[in-house]
Amino acid sequence: MGETSAHALSPGETRRTARRYSSRAFRSAVSNERESNDVAIRADGIYKVFGRRPKEAAKRLADGADRNAVAGLGTAAVIDATFDVTVGEIFVVMGLSGSGKSTLIRMLNGLLEPTAGSVEVFGTEVAGVSEAALRDVRRKRVSMVFQHFALLPHRTVMDNAAYGLEVQGVPVAERRERAQRVLERVGLAGWEDKFPGQLSGGMQQRVGLARALAADTDILLMDEAFSALDPLIRREMQEQLVELQRELGKTIVFITHDLNEAMFLGDRIAVMRDGRIVQLGTPDDILTDPANDYVAQFVQDVDRARVLTAAGVMEPARSVVSATAGPRAALRTMRDLQTSAVFVVGNGRKLLGVVHDTDALKLVKRGHKDLMPIVRTDASTVTGEQHLVDLFEPSAESPLPVAVVDDAGRLLGAIPRVTLLAALGNVTSSAITSELAVVGPAPTVPVDVMTETLRETAVLSDEPDAAIEGTHA
Numbered sequence: 444m445g446e447t448s449a450h451a452l453s454p455g456e457t458r459r460t461a462r463r464y465s466s467r468a469f470r471s472a473v474s475n476e477r478e479s480n481d482v483a484i485r486a487d488g489i490y491k492v493f494g495r496r497p498k499e500a501a502k503r504l505a506d507g508a509d510r511n512a513v514a515g516l517g518t519a520a521v522i523d524a525t526f527d528v529t530v531g532e533i534f535v536v537m538g539l540s541g542s543g544k545s546t547l548i549r550m551l552n553g554l555l556e557p558t559a560g561s562v563e564v565f566g567t568e569v570a571g572v573s574e575a576a577l578r579d580v581r582r583k584r585v586s587m588v589f590q591h592f593a594l595l596p597h598r599t600v601m602d603n604a605a606y607g608l609e610v611q612g613v614p615v616a617e618r619r620e621r622a623q624r625v626l627e628r629v630g631l632a633g634w635e636d637k638f639p640g641q642l643s644g645g646m647q648q649r650v651g652l653a654r655a656l657a658a659d660t661d662i663l664l665m666d667e668a669f670s671a672l673d674p675l676i677r678r679e680m681q682e683q684l685v686e687l688q689r690e691l692g693k694t695i696v697f698i699t700h701d702l703n704e705a706m707f708l709g710d711r712i713a714v715m716r717d718g719r720i721v722q723l724g725t726p727d728d729i730l731t732d733p734a735n736d737y738v739a740q741f742v743q744d745v746d747r748a749r750v751l752t753a754a755g756v757m758e759p760a761r762s763v764v765s766a767t768a769g770p771r772a773a774l775r776t777m778r779d780l781q782t783s784a785v786f787v788v789g790n791g792r793k794l795l796g797v798v799h800d801t802d803a804l805k806l807v808k809r810g811h812k813d814l815m816p817i818v819r820t821d822a823s824t825v826t827g828e829q830h831l832v833d834l835f836e837p838s839a840e841s842p843l844p845v846a847v848v849d850d851a852g853r854l855l856g857a858i859p860r861v862t863l864l865a866a867l868g869n870v871t872s873s874a875i876t877s878e879l880a881v882v883g884p885a886p887t888v889p890v891d892v893m894t895e896t897l898r899e900t901a902v903l904s905d906e907p908d909a910a911i912e913g914t915h916a
């Protein structure tokens with residue numbers, strides 16, 4: 444049976460691909476509809492100076508003094524930060540160590556009081572308000588996930604997850620029920636009675652996340668929440684966070700110094716340097732249009748081939764037929780898409796191999812119905828996590844797009860050479876997508892020969908056209 448869906452990406456993958464290829468257009472469409480009540484957090488000219496005379500330092504900075512010039516008065520950790528975080532977005536703050544990220548995020552829930560400026564959470568001022576008012580904000584509006592989990596070692600997973608609710612005085616039955624729900628949501632069902640020490644780092648961080656989610660606040664602040672995790676777990680947590688965000692519609696402020704993580708998670712990214720936000724934009728903006736030399740260096744120092752992943756740059760695989768579709772469907776797809784080869788997929792969109800136009804033509808002429816004998820199994824494949832640097836060899840070996848598959852061998856997307864080169868060469872994604880016709884090598888069989896063959900053999904075939912896969916959109 445031919446599959447109906449053109450590409451079966453996981454939510455994380457879909458989001459990642461969508462981000463890379465339609466983010467700008469989509470976001471500007473969305474932002475046009477946004478109104479002021481869609482603002483979750485508004486920071487307006489906030490400063491934080493640590494030291495002897497912070498107010499004076501902030502004033503001098505506001506008057507244009509350099510950070511170093513006020514060093515005698517204190518350490519300017521955050522200087523004149525102004526930004527809005529929109530409801531439902533993942534807002535990433537990225538920067539080198541000491542650039543002021545933690546200080547900034549701590550001012551958003553009142554853990555630190557700004558030296559100057561204003562912070563509003565859903566329209567309510569947070570800067571300089573009473574401890575009681577802040578408790579209310581933290582209880583209802585903002586919860587936080589820390590880098591080192593900050594779990595209570597002598598309490599069970601359940602009690603850790605329910606801790607915030609306990610502090611709020613939520614009755615025991617209700618808090619256990621709520622904690623149970625979020626523990627299940629983060630994949631910890633069955634672990635309720637264990638202690639943190641019995642869990643791996645990744646699982647402990649899930650408890651930290653569950654604790655923040657149990658409070659059911661609209662905003663999550665996450666300071667390097669995944670930095671202590673090993674890379675595979677980290678990637679998994681990132682994908683789960685994106686899923687959670689989509690499902691629950693949380694507004695998330697996420698701090699990282701990892702460019703790849705920032706690019707993956709961020710709807711928008713604020714890049715900080717020496718206390719200042721030096722660029723605020725979409726991942727595409729940051730990577731392709733850095734605001735200044737610092738940002739350019741930040742993204743350039745990192746080798747694009749080692750930062751960008753296959754899943755991050757892949758296109759939907761267009762030239763695809765189902766194994767059951769038959770040689771005519773394969774030939775027709777190649778003719779329509781003007782390529783010399785198609786990917787062949789089986790059940791669950793598992794990649795079986797590649798069929799070439801010359802082989803398909805012969806089969807069609809002979810009236811054969813089975814595609815399998817001509818499926819070549821030498822298609823170049825990579826997984827979504829692999830970096831572009833891993834694509835050079837497979838891309839050079841074959842003129843076909845490199846197939847991106849998941850662990851089960853399912854086809855997720857394809858990377859034509861033009862896409863690989865564009866990604867490496869820092870060409871904007873819109874320039875790539877407008878060239879989408881270039882999905883593979885040009886046909887080796889003339890189009891009219893294909894068409895004529897299909898027409899001539901049409902009576903021999905009982906294959907419904909519906910069996911043809913691949914999108915032409």
Ligand SMILES: Nc1ncnc2c1ncn2[C@@H]1O[C@H](COP(=O)(O)OP(=O)(O)OP(=O)(O)O)[C@@H](O)[C@H]1O
Pocket residue numbers: 493494518519520538539540541542543544545546547700
């Ligand atoms: N409580 C404090 N007292 C004095 N100086 C501080 C304090 N907290 C932070 N700073 C200083 O403020 C600056 C910004 O620190 P911050 O912790 O916000 O940076 P960061 O970007 O989070 O760094 P990292 O990536 O290492 O976590 C640094 O120079 C730091 O030394």
Ligand SMILES: [Mg+2]
Pocket residue numbers: 544545546
């Ligand atoms: Mg920090």
